[in-house]
Amino acid sequence: MNAVGASVDALLNLYLIHRATQLPFSFGVAILVMNTADVFGSVAGNLLHTGYFQRWTFRGVMLTTVVAFEGLFINLLFWQNYWVVVTIMMIGGFCMGQANPKLMASLLKVADQSIVGSLGGIINSLATISIPIGSVGLVLLDNIVSPEAAYLTAMGLLLACGGCLFIRR
Numbered sequence: 001m002n003a004v005g006a007s008v009d010a011l012l013n014l015y016l017i018h019r020a021t022q023l024p025f026s027f028g029v030a031i032l033v034m035n036t037a038d039v040f041g042s043v044a045g046n047l048l049h050t051g052y053f054q055r056w057t058f059r060g061v062m063l064t065t066v067v068a069f070e071g072l073f074i075n076l077l078f079w080q081n082y083w084v085v086v087t088i089m090m091i092g093g094f095c096m097g098q099a100n101p102k103l104m105a106s107l108l109k110v111a112d113q114s115i116v117g118s119l120g121g122i123i124n125s126l127a128t129i130s131i132p133i134g135s136v137g138l139v140l141l142d143n144i145v146s147p148e149a150a151y152l153t154a155m156g157l158l159l160a161c162g163g164c165l166f167i168r169r
Helices: 004-018 027-047 058-078 083-111 111-142 145-163
Strands: none
Touching: 004 027, 004 058, 004 083, 004 111, 004 145, 027 083, 058 083, 058 145, 083 111, 111 145
């Protein structure tokens, strides 16, 4: 998930460059609006852990994120609607703001106190390692093969992530 998430900004910047004449704003303003929606969603996701969102499971958050980003890439493949991109970036930011605290809370519930720090470090290391793999790999695919190849590969990775959420111990 982090590999795809790391590449989304770069892939969307390339998308905006290719569609610069069709955007509702200038290129710079379009990026600002898109990134502001992402940050707003992320901040809201980090702050809203009460009521319904308190009962929302980690699996539910991650499935929502997978579905949202699958929708993003479907939009990029077929409709290329800028406002759909902005909306999904806000939803994705919100979900990621919800996911990280839920992951750490789950880890604290099931892991022995003596290894919580190590497990947290391993999770952060894996997330960090996946970032250059996803961003470089998918952006190279976009530039060398085609944007469609990058979108389809990202969708495949997201489907694999979604499938992993249903693996039982």
